[in-house]
Structures are given as C-alpha cells and as structure tokens.
Amino acid sequence: KKACSLDKSSSLYFYRLAEAEFYAGIDCSEALEKSLALDDKNAWSYNLRTLVALKNNELENAEKNIVTARKILPDEISLLGNFVEVKRLQGKLDTVLPLFDFDADSLDTAVERNRGEAFHILANALYKEERFESAAEWYNRAEKLLGDNYDLLVNKAQNAMELNFFNEADTLLVKALDMKKTPEVYRLIARLSTLKGNYLRATACIDEALENFPAHPDLLFDLVIINMQFNKLDNAQQVLAKLEKIEKSERVKELKAKLRAQIEK
DSSP states (O other): HHHHHHOOTOOHHHHHHHHHHTTTTTTOHHHHHHHHHHHHHHHHHHHHHHHHHHHHOOOHHHHHHHHHHHHHSSTHHHHHHHHHHHHHHTTOGGGGGGGGTTSTTOOOOOHHHHHHHHHHHHHHHHTTTTTHHHHHHHHHHHHHHHSHHHHHHHHHHHHHHHTTTTHHHHHHHHHHHHHHHHHHHHHHHHHHHHHHHHHHOOOOOHHHHHSSTTTHHHHHHHHHHHHTTTTTTTHHHHHHHHHHHHHHOOHHHHHHHHHHHHHOO
C-alpha cells in the first residue's frame, strides 16, 4: 500500500497489492483493476482475475481471463495449470487432451517447453476427476522427466493408494519423506499403514510427526481416527483431549460425538 501511494503509476505495485490482499482473504478488486488499467498486457493480473473468479465459482469469467493471460504468455506453465483446472471444473477436461498430443498440430506451447510439469498438471487433474488409471499413466510420464520430485512423489502415491497399489505408494512416500519432512507426507504414510492394517506403524508415524510439528491439529485429528479404527478407545480419548485444547471446531465436535457413540456400543 505504501509503494502504491508513492507511485500511483506502477501496475506492478498494484498487482502485488492485489495478490497480497487475495491471499490474505481481503477484497482485491480495486487494486487489481487499477493494475490492469495501468497495464492491460500484464498476464499475471489476468491470472489473478482468474483465481478470484474461481473462488467465486464464476467459471465463464475465469475462462475468459485465463485465455487472455495465456495469449500474452503462451509458454508459461502455471497459466496452463490454471487453464486446465478451469476446464476441469467446467466438466470439459477431455477438451484439453489435444494440447498434450505431441503428434498433433494442437500441441500447446507450454506443454512442449515444460513437458514434465505439464504431464504432472494433467495427471493431477485426472486424479481429481477420479480417473486414477489414466492419471497413473501421466504420473509415470512426468516421473521419467522430473525424477524424484517431492510434489510428484506425493501425488503419485496418493493415486497409487486409490488403485490399491499399496507397496508402490509406500515406496514413493518413503522417498518423499527422505526429501522433505512435512505433516502431509507423515499423514499419508499413517493413512497407508492403516489401510495395510499396521496400527503400530501408523501411530509411530504420527508420533514422529508430532515431534517435528508439536500440537499440529491435523496430526492429532488423524491419530484419534486411527485409534478409533483399531478400537483403541482409551488412547483415542487421551488424544482427543489434547486436540480439544488447541482446536474448537465443528469437525472436533463431530469426532467427539462419533467416539462417544463407539464407546457406548
């Protein structure tokens, strides 16, 4: 805001203000429109318009703006990602498939220049549509180009879990954990261990995660569920008590009610 007040002619400053406001959950429309009024060739401002429209479920408006952004920066991979997401939400994901066809004139510039990232984007979109077998094919293509990429390993593991390829998912998640210790990957390993019926590993995984991320509500929430699934109800109550001290929410209330009902059976 201070930068914008000092230089009211800078599209970049107003764009950055709009971006900061958007991610802070503040109405960014005034700063965003000022940015575009100063520079109507700023692809990132149109991209931010797209994100605002998606947040408001205005899919036609989102498509209009992301198309404009991509005309300005046709080889930018993140803009392709948002375009694919818009088409997916419109129920038209199949219409983007020709953009990924290297044997056709329809091949997209961003796909051609960023093959691994593009394949990853398409795989994620197919995963969201629960087209897990097709997603697996594109994850494999992406992996050949990107190698051991943390986000790709995690996403591919989630897809493998949906296909009940538990051993493959396990290998991928262990690799991901070696690269980066995050609550996300700990939770996935714990969930996978639960699916494989391994209570000790599931709880040990969450315990290790809590050493790195103390009192993390999602980890505690998962630990309550794991104990409930294996009928360790005393343990579940103890963990729930810790969770209630740091989070007051509807999901915690619902979890408490489910635990109470399970105890009373």
